[in-house]
Amino acid sequence: MYDVVVVGGGTAGCAAAYTAGKLGLKTMLLEKNIHLGGSITSGLVIPVMYSGKNQINNDFYNILIEKLHEIGGQITYQNNKGWFNPELCKIVLDNLMAEASVDVRFSTFVYKIFHSNRSLKTLYINTNILSVYDDTIDIENNMLFEPIETRYVIDTTGNCEIGKILKCNFLENPREYQPMSLRFIMSGINLEEFGKWLLEIDNNRDVTTVEEIAGQTHLSTAYTWDTDKHWALAEIFDDAVKNNILKDTDRNYFQVFTIAGMPDSIAFNCPRLVLSLDPCDTKDISKGVKTAREAILRLSNFCKAYFPGFKNAYISNIADMLGVRVSNRIKGKYVYKLDDIRTGKKFKNPAVISNYPVDVHTAGKNTSTLSFTGEYQLPIESLLSDDYDNLLVAGRCVSAEYMAQGALRVQASCFSMGEAAAKFIKSNIA
Numbered sequence: 490m491y492d493v494v495v496v497g498g499g500t501a502g503c504a505a506a507y508t509a510g511k512l513g514l515k516t517m518l519l520e521k522n523i524h525l526g527g528s529i530t531s532g533l534v535i536p537v538m539y540s541g542k543n544q545i546n547n548d549f550y551n552i553l554i555e556k557l558h559e560i561g562g563q564i565t566y567q568n569n570k571g572w573f574n575p576e577l578c579k580i581v582l583d584n585l586m587a588e589a590s591v592d593v594r595f596s597t598f599v600y601k602i603f604h605s606n607r608s609l610k611t612l613y614i615n616t617n618i619l620s621v622y623d624d625t626i627d628i629e630n631n632m633l634f635e636p637i638e639t640r641y642v643i644d645t646t647g648n649c650e651i652g653k654i655l656k657c658n659f660l661e662n663p664r665e666y667q668p669m670s671l672r673f674i675m676s677g678i679n680l681e682e683f684g685k686w687l688l689e690i691d692n693n694r695d696v697t698t699v700e701e702i703a704g705q706t707h708l709s710t711a712y713t714w715d716t717d718k719h720w721a722l723a724e725i726f727d728d729a730v731k732n733n734i735l736k737d738t739d740r741n742y743f744q745v746f747t748i749a750g751m752p753d754s755i756a757f758n759c760p761r762l763v764l765s766l767d768p769c770d771t772k773d774i775s776k777g778v779k780t781a782r783e784a785i786l787r788l789s790n791f792c793k794a795y796f797p798g799f800k801n802a803y804i805s806n807i808a809d810m811l812g813v814r815v816s817n818r819i820k821g822k823y824v825y826k827l828d829d830i831r832t833g834k835k836f837k838n839p840a841v842i843s844n845y846p847v848d849v850h851t852a853g854k855n856t857s858t859l860s861f862t863g864e865y866q867l868p869i870e871s872l873l874s875d876d877y878d879n880l881l882v883a884g885r886c887v888s889a890e891y892m893a894q895g896a897l898r899v900q901a902s903c904f905s906m907g908e909a910a911a912k913f914i915k916s917n918i919a
């Protein structure tokens with residue numbers, strides 16, 4: 490009998506499992522891939538966005554910072570400690586789960602769930618690699634499956650996969666999906682040369698920053714096709730489109746960051762797909778990744794043609810997961826509202842405190858939202874399923890209105906949600 494099974498070893502799931510294990514709960518963590526980290530590692534989503542100085546439930550985030558730093562996988566850039574190395578993150582997360590005695594199962598899925606009334610009882614998981622599945626199999630009497638009894642389940646799959654098979658109530662999404670992105674890394678870059686050039690052409694320090702850390706150049710810059718803002722890189726992108734090096738849509742969103750412990754590399758927060766694709770539909774995902782990989786090749790050629798320091802640069806990594814900003818969100822005991830953010834509403838049991846803006850992407854020009862608010866709190870009730878008493882969610886599938894989720898989905902808040910979910914379970918079991 491486990492106290493808690495965490496399904497999905499990504500951003501929120503790792504925080505949940507580590508915290509549960511450290512609190513003495515018998516914890517299992519199920520992950521479909523062969524490494525932990527989710528968006529951070531599979532999606533190459535780095536850095537963690539700064540979310541204010543009054544964050545709570547951030548013990549896991551702090552230990553991750555510390556352990557990554559010890560092996561050269563973390564830097565503090567422009568006062569943000571969340572600049573991580575995605576590959577080293579995989580190793581640190583393995584170690585942290587071992588330290589917290591978490592039973593981690595990779596390549597593992599849930600095939601069947603037994604519940605009585607409002608309570609989940611047993612999850613059937615695969616014990617063998619299972620790449621073909623036949624639903625006529627008698628799962629209960631087949632050696633390929635193992636029954637896992639548990640008191641609580643935390644769904645941290647991003648898309649709320651457990652909620653999906655349990656037919657939980659979900660919150661409504663607008664008809665247009667938020668664009669997804671397929672992030673990638675280029676290496677072989679002379680960052681010193683690129684950094685010097687960037688500082689010369691862009692004096693907007695809200696957009697372009699360069700900092701020397703431990704003898705290495707770190708930097709960040711951005712450009713979008715939105716015309717309501719002046720971008721220093723605009724003319725360069727215009728020229729590349731004119732010369733057919735880029736398609737017009739390739740330049741809808743461009744953002745780059747250097748990476749801790751990778752002195753010649755840059756992580757790209759693009760290409761962002763302007764196609765309206767369903768992030769849970771396999772046909773749409775297949776179309777999306779193919780389209781995105783074509784764009785990655787064009788963006789790489791563009792960088793080599795236009796940016797100083799890119800003479801010997803090459804694509805060194807393409808994310809193995811499409812970056813999904815929002816998909817299924819569970820209906821929880823409390824549906825968090827945009828107004829709660831705007832008014833900074835206080836709650837008795839906050840799971841998250843953050844000041845990250847409402848950040849909702851759209852495919853069109855000048856239509857995305859990046860709206861700064863003050864500090865706000867998310868209540869624990871937004872992590873509790875309305876349909877099942879021992880099911881919690883954490884991460885981007887949180888019970889929040891569409892626009893409010895746009896503020897909550899960043900990694901710092903996902904860490905806090907995971908940690909808060911584990912603490913809630915501990916306080917209910919004790």
Ligand SMILES: Cc1cc2nc3c(=O)[nH]c(=O)nc-3n(C[C@H](O)[C@H](O)[C@H](O)COP(=O)(O)OP(=O)(O)OC[C@H]3O[C@@H](n4cnc5c(N)ncnc54)[C@H](O)[C@@H]3O)c2cc1C
Binds near residue numbers: 498520648670813814
């Ligand atoms: C393009 C893009 C850029 C972003 N940029 C930033 C940024 O710069 N900084 C920032 O802080 N945030 C950023 N975000 C937001 C942030 O990265 C994510 O919202 C957040 O990491 C989601 O965390 P999660 O735990 O909900 O999901 P994930 O981290 O995606 O974890 C889900 C995990 O569940 C696993 N899983 C899924 N289904 C199953 C299953 N059935 N069984 C077992 N395991 C399963 C997955 O493999 C994965 O490991 C960005 C998001 C996107 C899409």
